[in-house]
Amino acid sequence: xxxxxxxxxxxxxxxxxxxxxxxxxxxxxxxxxxxxxxxxxxxxxxxxxxxxxxxxxxxxxxxxxxxxxxxxxxxxxxxxxxxxxxxxxxxxxxxxxxxxxxxxxxxxxxxx
Amino acid sequence: xxxxxxxxxxxxxxxxxxxxxxxxxxxxxxxxxxxxxxxxxxxxxxxxxxxxxxxxxxxxxxxxxxxxxxxxxxxxxxxxxxxxxxxxxxxxxxxxxxxxxxxxxxxxxxxxxxx
Numbered sequence: 597x598x599x600x601x602x603x604x605x606x607x608x609x610x611x612x613x614x615x616x617x618x619x620x621x622x623x624x625x626x627x628x629x630x631x632x633x634x635x636x637x638x639x640x641x642x643x644x645x646x647x648x649x650x651x652x653x654x655x656x657x658x659x660x661x662x663x664x665x666x667x668x669x670x671x672x673x674x675x676x677x678x679x680x681x682x683x684x685x686x687x688x689x690x691x692x693x694x695x696x697x698x699x700x701x702x703x704x705x706x707x708x
Numbered sequence: 709x710x711x712x713x714x715x716x717x718x719x720x721x722x723x724x725x726x727x728x729x730x731x732x733x734x735x736x737x738x739x740x741x742x743x744x745x746x747x748x749x750x751x752x753x754x755x756x757x758x759x760x761x762x763x764x765x766x767x768x769x770x771x772x773x774x775x776x777x778x779x780x781x782x783x784x785x786x787x788x789x790x791x792x793x794x795x796x797x798x799x800x801x802x803x804x805x806x807x808x809x810x811x812x813x814x815x816x817x818x819x820x821x822x823x
Binding site for chain 1: 739741743749750751752753756758764766767798804806807808809810811812813814815816817
């Protein structure tokens with residue numbers, strides 16, 4: 597069973613705050629790490645897919661880093677806005693099983 | 709491109725009834741997945757397929773069956789519906805060369821209630 601942990605489970609921040617959360621996964625047999633943004637009553641949407649140790653990706657105010665040797669990825673949001681309120685999911689792809697198993701997510705609420 | 713299309717959007721089933729959730733994609737993606745949304749638990753993988761004629765179990769396959777006779781379609785069948793299968797079901801697809809580095813495209817979901 598693949599152990600994917602995301603922390604914290606939920607986070608309440610004020611508009612304008614910067615925040616970050618963590619995705620932890622086994623460091624062996626790593627292929628890729630996916631991040632998705634999931635707004636209430638909508639479908640998950642892909643943010644980033646990262647494959648190499650040290651990868652950094654950025655999309656507007658959201659960025660992510662990857663450490664495959666120690667098995668974690670950070671997602672950062674700079675200057676949070678109410679529209680950033682969503683659940684952020686990570687999913688590592690390990691070995692050749694083709695499965696994409698999601699963590700439980702970090703639920704972010706940004707207060708105006 | 710319509711992307712990933714799921715039907716129906718909503719359905720209410722009685723315990724013991726059966727139904728098929730339809731999923732079709734027009735992006736010529738080889739990988740397709742079925743997930744269910746469990747409260748507080750994110751998405752759980754039910755079944756997946758890496759190409760026509762090939763399917764495999766995910767984390768929670770019991771009570772479900774799938775088939776992949778064409779690249780476009782990946783229906784999910786519930787044979788004997790149980791209240792524990794009340795959930796929102798998402799179908800997703802991706803074009804993958806085997807390294808897992810292509811993002812998933814999700815359908816809009818099917819909300820199923822079993823009473």
